[in-house]
Amino acid sequence: MDVQPNIFKDIPTKREYKETTTIKFKNDLLNFFDIDEFKDKKILECGTNHGHTTRVLSFLFDKVTLDIKVMFFQNLLMRIPIS
Numbered sequence: 001m002d003v004q005p006n007i008f009k010d011i012p013t014k015r016e017y018k019e020t021t022t023i024k025f026k027n028d029l030l031n032f033f034d035i036d037e038f039k040d041k042k043i044l045e046c047g048t049n050h051g052h053t054t055r056v057l058s059f060l061f062d063k064v065t066l067d068i069k070v071m072f073f074q075n076l077l078m079r080i081p082i083s
Contacts, residue, residue, distance in 0.1 A: 007059050010079070011052045020052045029053070033060040051079040 007030075014022045042063040048054055057064045058080045 007056060011055060017050075017052075019049050026053060026056045029056055029060065033057075051077075055079045055081075 008023070008026070011023075011026070012020060014020060038061055040062050042065060043057055043061045044065045044067070045054055045057060046067045048066055054064055054066065064080075
């Protein structure tokens, strides 16, 4: 895995926040997409909440395009690392 070690920083578990995806799901994304083939690709995330999974995707893809709810936009931006 080439992604930064702090990828799960401030990301709650399913027990802490029931509306997020599981850590297992996020690890599955890492295990599947963390290869050079995807580093320059874009991904569309359909549906988001607080940006926990979006944060993980942002480490794996060049661009993450979102289908978002406006009320969560500001919270989401705080979780995505800007390079």
